[in-house]
Each structure stands twice: as structure tokens, then as C-alpha cells.
Amino acid sequence: MHGPFFEGFDTYDMIGEEGKGRPSLYAGVNTWTWGPVIYKSKDSGRTWRKARNHPRFPKKNPYQLSVKRIWNLQFDKDHRLYAGVEPAALFVSEDGSDSWKGFDSLNFHQTRKEWQPGNGGLCLHTIVINSNQQNKIRVGISAVGVLGSDDGGKIWKFMNKGIRADFLPEKYPEYGQCVHKIDHNSSKPDVLYLQNHGGVYVSGDFGKNWNEIGKSLPSDFGFPIGVHPHKPDEVYVVPVEAGGRYPPNGVFQLWVTQDGGRSWFKSSEGLPQRSYFNVLREAMATDGEEQCGIYVGCTNGQVFCSTDGAKSWQKIAENLPRIFSVSCIKT
Amino acid sequence: MGVEVFVASVFVREFRLSPRLTLEVRTVKDLVSNIEKMASGFKDSIYDETGRIRPYVNLFVNGTNIRSREDALDTLLKDGDLVHIFPSVAGG
Numbered sequence: 001m002h003g004p005f006f007e008g009f010d011t012y013d014m015i016g017e018e019g020k021g022r023p024s025l026y027a028g029v030n031t032w033t034w035g036p037v038i039y040k041s042k043d044s045g046r047t048w049r050k051a052r053n054h055p056r057f058p059k060k061n062p063y064q065l066s067v068k069r070i071w072n073l074q075f076d077k078d079h080r081l082y083a084g085v086e087p088a089a090l091f092v093s094e095d096g097s098d099s100w101k102g103f104d105s106l107n108f109h110q111t112r113k114e115w116q117p118g119n120g121g122l123c124l125h126t127i128v129i130n131s132n133q134q135n136k137i138r139v140g141i142s143a144v145g146v147l148g149s150d151d152g153g154k155i156w157k158f159m160n161k162g163i164r165a166d167f168l169p170e171k172y173p174e175y176g177q178c179v180h181k182i183d184h185n186s187s188k189p190d191v192l193y194l195q196n197h198g199g200v201y202v203s204g205d206f207g208k209n210w211n212e213i214g215k216s217l218p219s220d221f222g223f224p225i226g227v228h229p230h231k232p233d234e235v236y237v238v239p240v241e242a243g244g245r246y247p248p249n250g251v252f253q254l255w256v257t258q259d260g261g262r263s264w265f266k267s268s269e270g271l272p273q274r275s276y277f278n279v280l281r282e283a284m285a286t287d288g289e290e291q292c293g294i295y296v297g298c299t300n301g302q303v304f305c306s307t308d309g310a311k312s313w314q315k316i317a318e319n320l321p322r323i324f325s326v327s328c329i330k331t
Numbered sequence: 332m333g334v335e336v337f338v339a340s341v342f343v344r345e346f347r348l349s350p351r352l353t354l355e356v357r358t359v360k361d362l363v364s365n366i367e368k369m370a371s372g373f374k375d376s377i378y379d380e381t382g383r384i385r386p387y388v389n390l391f392v393n394g395t396n397i398r399s400r401e402d403a404l405d406t407l408l409k410d411g412d413l414v415h416i417f418p419s420v421a422g423g
Contacts, residue, residue, distance in 0.1 A: 032387050033341060033418040034376025050372060056380040066379035 001317075005048055006031075006039065013282050015073045016329035017081070017096075023329055026051075026081060026097065028070030036070045036085065038097045044331040051097035055083040062108050065089070072282070074127040076134050084124035088115065088141045090153070103153040106139070111175065118142030118178050118197075125281060126179070130206060131186035138182065138192065138207045145177035146194070148207050159203075162210035166198045181225045181281040185232035193235050193261075195225040195281075200237055202261050213261025218248040224284035229292060233260040236267075236294060236310060238279040246276040254296070256310045270313035271304060282325035297323030332410040334362065339417040346370035359390060359397065360404040362414060377416070378404065391415040 005011075009031045016023035025041040027048070038051040057065045065087050072084035081093045083100070089107040091100045109115075115122055119142075126140030135152035138159065145160040158175045165177045178197035185191070194201040198221065200214030214220060214237065221242035228234035235257050240247055247253055252275035253268040275298075283297040294306045301320035304313045336352040343350050348370050356362040367374040378384045384398045393413055397403045408414070 033385070034345070034372075034388075035379060035385055037372075052371070054375065056375070059380050059382070061381070064381050066381050066383065 002046055005045075008032075010069075010324060012069060012071050013073045013325045014327045015075065016327065017075050017079060018330070019079070022331055024096070025329065026073055028073050028083065030069045036067055038070070038073075038083070040097060044329070053093075053097060053099050055085050055089075055091035055093075055100045055102070057089065057102060057107070063112065065107075069121070069123065071123045071125040072127050074129065076129045077131070078134065082127045082129070082137075084127050084139060086121045086123035088122045088124040088144065090124055090127065090137075090139055092153075103149075103156075105154055106147060106149070106156045109147075109156060114175075115141070115144045116176065126182045128182050128184060128192065131189045133189075136206060140179040140182050140194075142180070143176060143178035143197070145175045145179050146182070146207050147175075159207040160210070161208065162212070163194070163196055163201055164198050164212070180223045183225050183227045183235075185227045185229065188232040191232060191260075193225050193227055195222050195237055197221065197242075200225065200235075200261065213257070214264070216264055217255050218253075218266075222279075223281040224279055224296070226284045226286055226294065229286050229288045231258070234258045234309075235261065236284065238284065238296065240278055244276070245278045250274055250276055252277075252298075254310060267306070267310040267313070269311065270306075270315075272302075275300075277302075280324055283323050285326040285328045287328035288330070293328070295326050295328065297326040299323065334408045334410070334412045334414055336362065336366075337413070337415045338366075339415075341418050342373070342376070342416060345376070346373050348373075356408055358404065358408060359392070359406045359414070362408065363404070387419040389415075389417045389419055391417070 006029045009029050011027050011029050014027040016025050027039045030036045037054045039048040041048045067085045069086040074082045083091045090103045093100045124141045128138040130136035136150050138148045147156045148159040149156045160177045163177045180195045182194045190206040192203045199212045201210040202213050203210045217239050219239035222239045226236040237255050252271040255264045256267050257264045277298045277300040279296050285295045287293040297303045299322045303317040305316045306313045333353040333355045354365050363374050363377050390397050
């Protein structure tokens with residue numbers, strides 16, 4: 001184990017850029033002194049240096065916005081690095097964080113004045129890029145919902161058809177949903193799975209329509225959602241109580257579907273039975289190996305791993321601080 | 332003679348600055364820009380993209396914290412002034 005790095009600051013997401021040789025790592029570090037910044041590592045995380053530039057709004061912007069936190073980082077196949085930030089906005093860098101450009105038509109969207117924050121703030125926490133058509137981008141914003149662009153980010157439309165917003169007078173509004181996380185498998189690029197503030201959903205048309213698939217789960221609330229990297233119909237969620245944000249009945253459990261959400265089974269062998277912690281939205285990862293490893297990091301500083309398709313779990317780390325993000329990077 | 336600037340250790344470490352600088356500057360904004368030339372990224376760490384001083388940064392001019400002033404960055408400086416740049420003590 002290496003580190004700690006960025007001591008005293010929150011790292012909400014870290015990713016690796018795969019390519020020749022060792023991957024470059026990028027971390028979104030939310031410092032309380034000098035703002036949210038990107039750090040880079042070229043030696044598998046042993047040493048880090050601050051990037052030349054960071055996602056920032058233009059100086060004169062219509063809402064006087066300034067970036068408070070970096071929530072999500074994502075690469076596309078052309079090595080463009082996308083960053084989702086708080087207050088909700090999307091940026092892209094084409095030069096490894098030497099410079100950044102904002103998606104102004106999203107960031108200063110005509111409805112922006114109506115956008116409401118979720119409990120964690122008004123954050124753009126999820127970026128999904130279609131693996132077949134990179135000009136198709138979907139983002140998740142709490143508590144605005146899903147927005148999508150099919151032209152590389154010029155025009156953005158709400159894509160919340162079928163997603164509930166139980167906390168609003170109108171249960172299926174155009175926007176205002178509190179989406180928590182979206183994931184997909186690149187072999188089925190148009191199929192998205194979504195953990196919402198209320199309910200788990202699937203879309204077969206890259207977000208244009210959604211169907212609820214999690215009605216048999218013990219709670220419709222949770223944060224992360226993960227899709228098996230080789231089995232596109234195998235999906236993992238971590239239900240928690242909406243109020244206390246701990247596992248149902250205090251028993252830590254993942255739930256797994258292997259048929260795209262038609263049926264679910266509970267996975268808890270090896271997981272602690274009395275548990276009053278949470279798993280945050282970036283704290284689930286899969287490693288992409290043949291016998292795929294699944295990893296979850298908990299807010300109590302424990303990390304669990306399964307290498308048998310979520311049949312059983314082993315604790316692989318403990319006594320860490322609150323875990324925001326788990327990433328698997330092949331070095 | 333110039334303006335005397337004292338920089339807190341957290342910034343000294345991050346930007347490899349000298350903890351004490353003497354600068355020929357006319358405003359706080361000039362002062363930050365001047366340090367930016369020595370330490371890339373320093374300006375971004377002191378104020379955000381709209382020009383607001385970051386919430387946990389304190390700038391004292393001759394002992395007065397100017398962070399809450401709307402025109403803080405335009406604060407005039409003269410030879411012999413003392414400027415302290417400190418992060419807030421936060422967390423406890």
C-alpha cells in the first residue's frame with residue numbers, strides 16, 4: 001500500500017488512461033485551501049504532480065459560477081479527459097489537463113436557474129460516453145437528472161422519461177430527478193443502468209426511455225451501480241436505507257442481477273452482518289480480468305472484494321478513511 | 332523598499348515559494364500576479380475564476396483581513412506595507 005497522498009483533502013474520483021506502457025492516472029482532488037485541482041501520476045500512483053490547469057468556468061459567466069468540487073473523471077477512446085464538477089458542469093481536456101474547455105450549452109443551460117442541488121450539492125457526478133458513437137454523451141446531475149447530447153455536446157436534452165422523482169409533486173417531471181449513478185458495458189453501448197434516488201432503471205436506447213427494474217430490491221435507494229465488464233446483463237447495486245443511509249436492517253449486502261434486471265439475488269457471504277455505513281457513488285469498481293474482481297469501498301474505511309461473481313466477499317483493506325472512490329487500473 | 336509579503340507554510344510547500352518576499356507592486360491583484368510568475372497556479376489557488384478570494388484563504392494587509400471586501404483585489408499597496416497570506420484554520 002502506498003500513500004497517503006493529498007493529505008487532508010477529498011479525492012472524489014481517480015481514473016487511469018490506458019495506452020502503451022504504464023497508464024497515466026488522474027485524480028480529482030478537492031482541496032479546501034486552493035480549490036479543486038487535477039493531479040497526475042505517470043508511475044502508477046507512486047508520485048503525483050499537479051496538472052497545469054484545472055476545470056474552470058470563464059471569468060465572466062452568466063451565473064458567476066466557480067468550480068467547487070470535481071466529482072467525476074472519464075476518458076473517451078480518443079484520450080479526451082472529461083470532468084464533471086460542482087456546481088453542475090462538464091468540461092473536457094484534449095491535452096491531459098494542460099487546458100480545459102467547458103460545454104457552455106450545458107453549463108449555462110436555459111433551465112439552469114431552476115436546477116436544485118441534491119444532498120451532496122448541485123453536482124455533475126456521472127459522465128457516460130457511447131463507446132460506438134463518441135458524440136453521444138450522457139451526464140447525471142443531482143438533482144436535475146439525466147441530460148444527453150447526440151452531437152458532441154452542442155445541444156443538450158433532458159432524458160428522464162420513466163424516472164421517478166418521489167419528492168416532487170409531479171412524479172415524472174421533465175427534470176428534477178435525483179439520479180445517483182449510471183453505468184454500462186461497452187459491448188452493449190446503448191444499454192444503460194441507473195441507480196436513482198428512488199429505483200433502479202434500465203434504458204435500451206441510451207437514455208431516451210427508462211424502465212424500472214429494481215422493485216424486488218430491499219430498498220430502492222443507493223448510490224453506486226456497476227455492470228460486469230464481460231457480461232453486459234450482470235449488474236450490481238448496494239441498497240441502503242434512504243434515511244439513515246446504511247444497509248437494509250443493518251446487514252451489508254449487494255444485490256446482483258444476471259438477466260438485465262428481471263431477477264435479483266442477494267450477495268452477502270463474507271460481508272459484515274452489523275453494518276451502519278454506506279458505499280458512495282464512485283466506490284464500486286471491477287477489474288476487467290477474466291475472473292472479474294468486484295470491489296466496494298465503504299464509508300467506514302473497509303474495502304471488500306469478490307472474485308467469484310459476487311457469490312462471496314473478502315475484506316482486503318480496513319481502517320482507511322471514508323472511501324470516496326475505488327478504481328482498478330492495470331499497471 | 333517594496334511590499335513585504337509573508338506566505339503561510341502550506342503555500343510555501345505547495346508552490347515552493349520563499350516564506351518571505353519583497354515585491355514592487357501597487358495592488359493586491361498585482362501582488363498575486365507577481366507571485367504567479369514565480370509559482371504557476373498560485374493565482375488560481377488564491378481566487379476563483381470570478382475573482383472572488385477562495386473561502387479558506389485570508390489576505391491581511393497591515394493586519395486587516397481584506398477577504399470579505401468586494402474590491403479586495405484592488406486594494407492599494409505602498410512601500411512598507413505588510414501582507415500576510417494564510418489559509419483559514421478549519422476543521423475543528
